[in-house]
Amino acid sequence: MPKEKINLVEAINLALKEEMTQDKNVIVYGEDVGFEGGVFRVTEGLQKQFGEQRCFDSPLCESGIVGTAIGAAIYGLKPVVEIQFAGFLYSAYDQLISHAARIRTRSRGRFTCPLVVRTPYGGGIKALEHHSESMEAIYAHTPGLKVVIPSGPQEAYGLLRAAIQDPDPVIFLEPTRIYRAIKEEAPAKDLIIPLGKANIVQTGDQVTVIAWGAMLREVKKALALLAQEKDAPAVELIDLRTISPLDTETIVKSVEKTGHCVIVHEAPRSGGIAAEIIARINEKALLSLEAPVKRITGFDTVFPLYQNESLYLPSPEQIAAGIKAVINF
Amino acid sequence: MDLWQNYHPLQGKQLQILNHEGKIVAPKLDPKLKKEDLICLYQGMMLARLADEKALKLQRQGRMGTFAPVKGQEAAQVGSCYALTKEDWVLPSFRELAALIARGLPLSAYYLNNMGNEAGNKTPEDNNYLPVSIPVGTHLLHAVGIGLAAKLKGDKIVSLVFFGDGATSEGDFHEAMNLAGVWQTATIFLCQNNQYAISTPRSKQSRSETIAQKAIAYGFPGIQVDGNDPLAMYVAVKEAAKRARQGKGPTLIEAYTYRLGDHTTADDASIYRSAKELKQWEKKDPLLRMRKYLENKRIWDQKAEAKLIASLTKQIEQAVQDAESKRARPEDIFDYLYAELTPELAEQKAELLAWLKQNNA
Numbered sequence: 241m242p243k244e245k246i247n248l249v250e251a252i253n254l255a256l257k258e259e260m261t262q263d264k265n266v267i268v269y270g271e272d273v274g275f276e277g278g279v280f281r282v283t284e285g286l287q288k289q290f291g292e293q294r295c296f297d298s299p300l301c302e303s304g305i306v307g308t309a310i311g312a313a314i315y316g317l318k319p320v321v322e323i324q325f326a327g328f329l330y331s332a333y334d335q336l337i338s339h340a341a342r343i344r345t346r347s348r349g350r351f352t353c354p355l356v357v358r359t360p361y362g363g364g365i366k367a368l369e370h371h372s373e374s375m376e377a378i379y380a381h382t383p384g385l386k387v388v389i390p391s392g393p394q395e396a397y398g399l400l401r402a403a404i405q406d407p408d409p410v411i412f413l414e415p416t417r418i419y420r421a422i423k424e425e426a427p428a429k430d431l432i433i434p435l436g437k438a439n440i441v442q443t444g445d446q447v448t449v450i451a452w453g454a455m456l457r458e459v460k461k462a463l464a465l466l467a468q469e470k471d472a473p474a475v476e477l478i479d480l481r482t483i484s485p486l487d488t489e490t491i492v493k494s495v496e497k498t499g500h501c502v503i504v505h506e507a508p509r510s511g512g513i514a515a516e517i518i519a520r521i522n523e524k525a526l527l528s529l530e531a532p533v534k535r536i537t538g539f540d541t542v543f544p545l546y547q548n549e550s551l552y553l554p555s556p557e558q559i560a561a562g563i564k565a566v567i568n569f
Numbered sequence: 570m571d572l573w574q575n576y577h578p579l580q581g582k583q584l585q586i587l588n589h590e591g592k593i594v595a596p597k598l599d600p601k602l603k604k605e606d607l608i609c610l611y612q613g614m615m616l617a618r619l620a621d622e623k624a625l626k627l628q629r630q631g632r633m634g635t636f637a638p639v640k641g642q643e644a645a646q647v648g649s650c651y652a653l654t655k656e657d658w659v660l661p662s663f664r665e666l667a668a669l670i671a672r673g674l675p676l677s678a679y680y681l682n683n684m685g686n687e688a689g690n691k692t693p694e695d696n697n698y699l700p701v702s703i704p705v706g707t708h709l710l711h712a713v714g715i716g717l718a719a720k721l722k723g724d725k726i727v728s729l730v731f732f733g734d735g736a737t738s739e740g741d742f743h744e745a746m747n748l749a750g751v752w753q754t755a756t757i758f759l760c761q762n763n764q765y766a767i768s769t770p771r772s773k774q775s776r777s778e779t780i781a782q783k784a785i786a787y788g789f790p791g792i793q794v795d796g797n798d799p800l801a802m803y804v805a806v807k808e809a810a811k812r813a814r815q816g817k818g819p820t821l822i823e824a825y826t827y828r829l830g831d832h833t834t835a836d837d838a839s840i841y842r843s844a845k846e847l848k849q850w851e852k853k854d855p856l857l858r859m860r861k862y863l864e865n866k867r868i869w870d871q872k873a874e875a876k877l878i879a880s881l882t883k884q885i886e887q888a889v890q891d892a893e894s895k896r897a898r899p900e901d902i903f904d905y906l907y908a909e910l911t912p913e914l915a916e917q918k919a920e921l922l923a924w925l926k927q928n929n930a
Contacts, residue, residue: 267721293721299751304710304744311714311728314699315658317721319714331740338704339711345905346700348691352908384906407908436911485911 245423251393252282252358252414255400256320258429260290263318266404268295270305270322270358279324280360280419306332306357310339313355313409320404326361326413327370333378340409341384356403356410362454363506363538363553364417366546371416373543374453374507379411380484380516386410386435387483391456393424398433399481406435415454422457438487440494444474447500447567450491450517452480455504455554462559473567483513491517492524499530500566506553509537531569536562572598572808573790573820578781583825584805585795589853591861593800600804604868610651610799611859611869614643616881617667618856620676621830623885624666624683628834632893636683637664641797641829644855645761646731647671648802649822652810653729659698660712660730662705664761664828668731672698676885680892687905688895697726705766706732706739709758713745716754716819727813729757729806734774735766737783746821750787755813757806758784758821761796763828768841784821796824797855829854899925 246254260266268286270278274297277284286295298305302323309319323329340353363372379387388403388410390396396414403410433439441456451459456479466472476494480487495501501521503514514535521533536554544552576582586595593599602610621640627633639646646668650659659665659672666679673696681689682701690700702708712730719726736742737760749756760780764771777783784791790812794805802824809820827850831838838847863869903910903918910918924930 299744299747301744301748303741304713304748307707307710307741307744308714308717308748311711311716312718312721313714314711315715315718315722317718334704334707334741335710338707339702343700344907346687346690348688348901349905350692350694351699386907485913488912 243425246393246426247420247423248390248393248396248414249280249282249419251397251427252400253284253286254427255397255404256283256286257289259320259401259404260286260294265316266294266318266320267312268320268322269298271298271300271324273297273322278322280416282358283322302328302332303335306335306340309355309357310335310343310353313353314343314351318354318404320356320358323357323359325371326359326375327373329357329359336379336385336409336411337382341382344408345384352407353409354407356400356412358400358412358414360416360419361413362415362417363543363549364454366549367416369545372549374505374538376413376483377507377512380513384409385484387413388435388481389413389415389453389483390481391415391453391479392418392422394427394431395433395439395479395481397427398431399435401432402435405432410435413453417454418457433481435482436485436487437481438490439479439481440490441477441479442475444476445497446474447502447563448476448478448491448494448498449502449504449563450478450480451504452483453506455506458554458556459504459559461556462563465556465560466563473563475563486516486520488520488524492521495521495525496528499528501529501533502536502559502562502566503533504536504554504559506538508540509535510540512537531566534562534566572805573792576792578779578785578791578793581778583793583795584801585798586800586804587798587858587862589797589858591858591865598804600800600807602800602803606651607863607866608868610647610803611856611863612877613647613651613671614667614799614856614859615877616676616884617643617647617670619878619881620670620679620885620888621666623889624680625830625834627680627889633680633683634685635834637833638830639664639666641827641850641854642761642763643667644799644859645796645802645824645826648799649729649759649806649824652803652806653727655697656726657697657810658712658715658726658728660708660728661698661701662708662732662736663701663703664733665701665731669698672696674698676888677891680888681895684892686895686897687901688897689892706736706741708732709736709745710741710748712756712758713749713752713754716749716756717752720752720754725814727755727757727810729759731759731761733766734760734762734764734771734780735769736760737780738774746783746787749819750789753816753818756819757809757813758819759806759824760821761824761826763826765828765832765838765842767832767836779823781821781823789819789821791821791823793823793825796826797853797858799855799859827853
């Protein structure tokens with residue numbers, strides 16, 4: 241009998257259940273997450289299984305959700321809080337940068353903040369304003385935070401479990417676009433994917449392509465397009481998994497081998513994570529490069545409403561063209 | 570005793586037990602503390618006063634960085650902390666020297682932090698107070714979070730958070746009060762209304778007649794207390810803590826007080842406050858009132874006062890010496906950001922250390 245296949249929403253739900261089962265200090269709360277199970281149903285069934293003490297609704301207050309989670313984490317719980325959309329996380333950013341990211345340093349290690357902020361992010365779902373941005377760079381630029389983005393159900397399960405077990409605050413960005421779009425075999429119960437390590441999805445020696453989140457699927461589509469062509473390039477595909485701390489070693493090793501690199505993200509280009517990756521390649525593998533590193537990204541604009549959404553997001557065709565351009569430089 | 574009904578904030582009453590002449594004006598509410606406790610309260614306030622004055626001198630001499638003097642608010646802080654147990658949590662804002670000393674903060678650690686070394690911010694392991702929190706109003710939520718966690722763990726502790734009148738205008742004040750009300754956490758919101766948020770007077774901060782009355786909208790009791798009366802502060806917090814431990818939820822206490830010094834050492838309050846106003850409040854100095862009370866009770870005199878000042882001065886000098894003998898290490902910049910150093914941070918740390926070695930810095 242074939243194994244049951246699950247989507248990303250179900251994978252996160254399973255990871256939460258597993259962590260809540262194993263560690264009674266794990267609590268889950270946020271807007272509509274208790275009774276309803278969240279607007280995307282990610283927390284469905286948790287309240288029923290673990291009780292209202294451990295999975296509950298909060299009033300509408302993003303700063304309040306994160307701020308109280310900081311207090312609870314300092315006291316010894318492991319709060320996993322949900323912000324309904326990443327576009328509403330900004331009002332809690334003060335709590336993240338001023339306290340969650342600093343309490344360990346401020347107290348010289350006496351107090352720590354092992355909390356996870358989960359939030360759906362990214363474009364491609366024809367959403368309202370504020371529901372499509374990819375602002376991972378803001379959090380990655382904040383010393384003291386970790387930033388994790390899964391690219392599929394198995395990844396989501398293993399990374400979320402690691403994030404919850406991590407002793408420091410983690411921003412866990414869930415690509416809304418692939419919440420239900422990708423189905424994979426249910427993960428092994430004990431799957432834990434360590435933070436800070438990128439994943440080499442496929443090896444190749446001609447060009448390194450780096451992506452994360454929903455863009456990984458777009459890159460795979462691009463590779464499928466290229467595969468139909470004569471002389472399809474041998475691509476090494478890296479799923480970054482953790483945006484901060486960045487796995488420089490895996491990137492540099494790959495670029496040393498391929499001499500070419502393309503970075504794909506849906507976030508705005510300037511000051512984006514691609515820029516940071518390029519800087520590190522320049523510092524450590526400049527002489528291996530045979531062509532300038534290419535960025536295929538969103539624009540430095542407000543994310544457009546859905547009539548123009550597909551123009552903003554990198555497409556498989558653009559990614560395929562970018563890969564070819566780098567190889568043929 | 571229903572303190573909350575008798576001193577309901579909409580009735581325009583302020584809780585006072587000890588007036589500024591050192592006389593008990595509400596004998597029924599007198600906590601009747603033991604002689605040793607009364608003296609201990611006074612000593613705590615005096616230590617804060619002298620330590621604060623010393624810090625000001627050090628700052629003027631360039632031996633200490635910018636800090637927020639506590640002068641005038643000693644009763645609001647020492648009185649309230651005296652009503653808590655060791656297991657309870659205290660969350661300071663940035664003007665809580667007196668409260669933190671009362672909670673067990675080593676004075677040398679306070680100086681050390683103000684001398685630019687985070688090591689001073691490390692709470693001793695057996696103490697439950699958080700480090701100084703500077704962004705106004707943001708830490709109220711942490712107190713609610715601690716209350717939430719304690720409730721889930723079944724711990725009967727109370728978390729008390731200090732903030733000022735200015736903080737009540739912040740959004741996080743509202744979120745914290747609302748959440749504490751909804752979740753019924755064992756939180757004591759202790760607002761030290763010292764009449765000014767830097768230069769902005771209380772009247773421009775809120776149209777509410779009292780800060781205490783804001784609690785009513787959130788569904789829990791509020792009370793305005795004479796913040797320069799250590800006994801009234803003690804009683805209000807004691808009662809609020811009792812409510813909290815009984816599972817009856819949060820309380821807002823407005824300590825009506827006055828900052829006798831500048832906002833910080835970088836401020837000049839004479840620009841926005843009249844000398845006359847300052848004089849009026851100096852008459853209500855919490856230390857004066859407590860001393861008069863102790864003298865009236867014949868448990869304190871000139872001789873005891875002189876002896877106390879001499880011994881505290883010695884203690885303070887020792888604390889300054891201890892703090893000045895310590896130096897932050899370059900590694901400290903990196904070593905406390907995460908549980909484990911990330912590869913990037915390890916590289917940056919090595920870079921700095923190599924630079925220092927090379928340049929004999």
